[in-house]
Amino acid sequence: MEPSFNCNGIGRRNFLQLGFGALGGLGFTELLQRRAEAAKAKGTSTSNVNCILIWLDGGPSHYETFDPKPDAPADIRGEFKSIPTAIPGVHFSEILPTLAKIADKFAVVRSICHKDPNHGGGNHYLMTGAPTPVPVGCGAFVSYHPSFGSMVSHERGVRNGLPAYVSLPSMARSGGPNFLGAQHSPFVISGDPNQTGFRVRDVTLPADISEGRASSRNALLSSLDRMQRIQEAAAEDPLVGFDQSYKQGFNLLASQPAQAAFDLSKEPEAIRKLYGETDFGQRLLLARRLAEVGVSFTVAYWGGWDNHRTLFKTYREGFGQKLDQGLSGLIIDLEQRGMLDSTLVVCLGEFGRTPKVNKDAGRDHWPGAMSVFMAGAGIPKGAIIGATDPKGYYASENIYTPEDFAVSLYSKLGVDPHQTLHTNSGRPVQLVNGGRQIKELFV
């Protein structure tokens, strides 16, 4: 169905939503005014903070990353040693040596926890800030609530012709828009940026189309696109919006800085190496370049962190180093460029892992404790927030919920976490249901 807008820009669907709201006691006029103000604010949100969210799907172990328990019995401690960090008294797992050295540049929240031990539910909770209303199975890819990225897209709209929400190299399980509408789905850039010949699809010309050919194509298009547009706004001709979307597209293609951003080969070799010459590392580099030109929210998705078996081997033979180098490279690079204050970097999965190492040298699902990495956008540098008990079973100090995490994330991005949205049937939904800022992140 075509969303139709009357003269003051209120769509019929919006009316339905307003209608319900109005029945809730506010004067209809008052509501319309509020909605108009909200509409005005759309796309012009003043926050310049962009977000890079690194999603370690499956649930990384807190023991083997940011919350080692060297004094715990061996069957809990695991195979890895802990190492000191730049913060006196704080230890990380030995597989994150570079991050340990720069631990004074970011924060780790060790006390976020919840109760959903399933991937489907945990993904949803930590990707949207809302638990699933019904239990969902482990493999579920569900969406009951807009994801962080979709909401930021909804709030900010297209900036510089760029999609507001990008996901690399695929969408996270619960990374969808739900009732915000398909236009707030992530723009997915698949492929491995570490391969030669990698190109970002669509926002750049296809490989075999030269700029000269592109401009002759465009000239031909404008001479042949002859269907009559109905200019009167009251006619609500969808062709008007169609033309606008092309205009935005052309502007993006003509924008030198934007085009340069998509081309990783423009990056100095030293910087490419800083992130590690891996798919993950180069994705983070691409994410930084996207943030640089104004992409509001980029998810770097990395699956495979569900290590019920051979966890230590997996971490030792690749995962650890890739994560350590990529994430530290990103933080160092952002800081060097003066972008850290305007870029929120978050790295997490859906839960932590069981204290006891299982018979297969793996760890199982454990939402009682997890570590969330956060940096930039005023996140205090070198802060270790909250703690788990001495054996790492449960968050035990300054305990926070995923809702608190969501409130904090939205606050950092200038999105009101306590606003009310409306579903397609007009039902009011709190963007975040309750929750409070993780105060240590706002000092």
Next chain:
Amino acid sequence: MLRFTPERQFLKASLFPLAGLLCLLATILGASASYGESTEAATPVSFLNEIMPRLTKAGCNAGACHSKPEGQNNFKLSVFGYDPQLDFNEIVNDARGRRVFFAAPEESLLLQKATGKLPHEGGSRFSEDSETYKTVLNWLRQGAPFDGPEVPRLSGITVNPGQVVLEPGASASLKVTASFSDGSTRDVTAMTLYASNDKDLVSVGETGELQAGKNRGEAVVVANYMGAVAVVRPVIPPHKRLSDADFKAAPVQNEADRFIYKRLEGLGILPSGLCSDAEFLRRSTLDCIGRLPTVEEATAFLADASPHKRSQWIGKILADPNYADHWAVKWGDLIRPNPVRVGVKPVYLLDLWLRDAFRQNLPYDVMVRELLTAQGSSHKSGPVAVIRDKREPVDASGFVSQIFLGVRMECAKCHHHPSEKWTQEDYFQLAAFFGKLRSRGQGISAPISGEAEIWWYDASGKGVTHPISEAVMVPKVPDGPEIPYVEGVDPRKQLVEWMVRPENPFFARAIVNRIWNEFLGKGIVDPVDDFRASNPPSNPELLDWLAADLTAHHYDLKHLMRTIMETAAYQRSSLPHPSNTADQRNFARSLRKRLPAEVLLDAVGDLTGSREAFGGLPPGARAVHTWNHRMGSDFMDAFGRPNASLECPCERERKPTVVQSLHLMNSPALQTKLAAPKGRVAGWVASAKPLEETVKEIYLAAYARYPDPSETQAAVAHLGREGASRNESMQDLVWALVNTAEFVFNH
């Protein structure tokens, strides 16, 4: 629990003279009120009839305030007061009674907060000199009693005047009268909530004042008093009255056109002229079977001199094999469960069943019966996937009402529908039809749900209980009678028997409205699944006629589609007449629609002769053959196919986005299609025909029309450019056409 049975008021548009309106007003002003008007301490204040409506009007129990799931500041009310007993306890007893203070009622937290004397996030909701304040205070003074059985209960409301005719800039007042179980009536104008669907046209104030703007047309104003709903449709009549003579030239193909003209006449809107043959050909083919007409089809159709050729063409496309796939995709959006939830095989079987149903042109009633009364193994019977997904009766209830009855009852699952009469009883009684199902097997075990599950009717099934009263629900159809369980009879069959009866008020209307919307781009009721008194059809006679015609033709969907495509309304130009520019509701001109994701991708595939490869489908498969939204396609994701993780039913976003334009301009996949060595573009490059002929063929393939001379000239000049390879020039020409509005839109 209160039960409201307000009369549904479909008040028709009328050009009732103003004098009549005044008479009506006078009559109402004389209406009597039999109790409760007084706020003196001697008269008991009714919690249900005095306090609840006033707190509702003040917005206390609005969705964003104290009726949020977690309440607000620990004070939680039911949404729009659907559960007065709960609200009473919350106000009077909760938090050790701290909200009321009988020793000094003025000091009660309830009043202090609501008047803003104590800090209140919601601000001041009423002042100390308001009627509401006085009434609440009075009630507190009386000890804040709950109503005994002797207090009359609300039975419904009426709004007067029922018909309002205004001149631009004029105003009028509504008066809302509530009637009660003891036969008494009462003016509740000040306690009613109002909303207008078009406040530019007619706005409505807090106490029911209508104010016409400067435009002309018809608005819908909804009055809601404690869940009882009534509707008024104020009309600002056309400046210049049209007469039958103005419509003399307007063609009438069938009854539907007459109803449309009748409505347009009343609104002072003239229809646009008919579209060209080429437009009709492309439009109908895309709408009905989801593909472009071929060059051969277009050539033959345009050359055909028969006056009946449009009608003949409709017959031809209705018999086209692409028909079934196209409509199966549309229905997939509505009923297909998430394969990660119910399993891949059940979803695949459901898809096969759907395609087969459309291939056979199963009568719609038969199709719905098969779907809703399915039994057996999820790995053998497609329709079982639906019940496997909506496995709880409460889920089936919302699904059945929205998809097959066109009524969104989902709200009533948790609370009385905020703008409608549907109660939780309605919702759970509908669910009770699904309360006698049993299943055996592994159940849901995402992501694979690999094991089969068997579902069957079992008289010993546990039934459905009401979430608040915990009463066992007797099956009851919405707005209809209870249909108690009969031992040995699957209650779902009884539900479907009720649905498919010709006199059913929902079933046929819901489907004709859906199909009408697919063709005309706008439902007669819009959104299509939101039938309610407060969202009336734009043309009730048209809707009724189409529904009656469908039932008279045994729910033959192809008959319905033929009827729709034959109307002059469907065959109109998309260019506006000055009088219909601003109108999108009354079918005076054709509305332009962006092609849906699958259709557009197939159009690109047909034009270039090169197709996408979908994982799990044989090479050469069309986009309409994809049977779930997890089959990777950047193209279809960009063009708004529903997200695979979304809980359907899904309505597709058709707004153009920059992601779409960038994809059509730059996607390597499109470039690969244009450059395919065995593709159509390569064929045109190699063709020995004169360039003019090739351009003609490309235009027929893309637009189903011939190029005009200046287009031919521009295209030929482009192809003949010096220094450019013919191959590239040809690709660029087709690239350009794909990126035009004329290609991307159905018009």
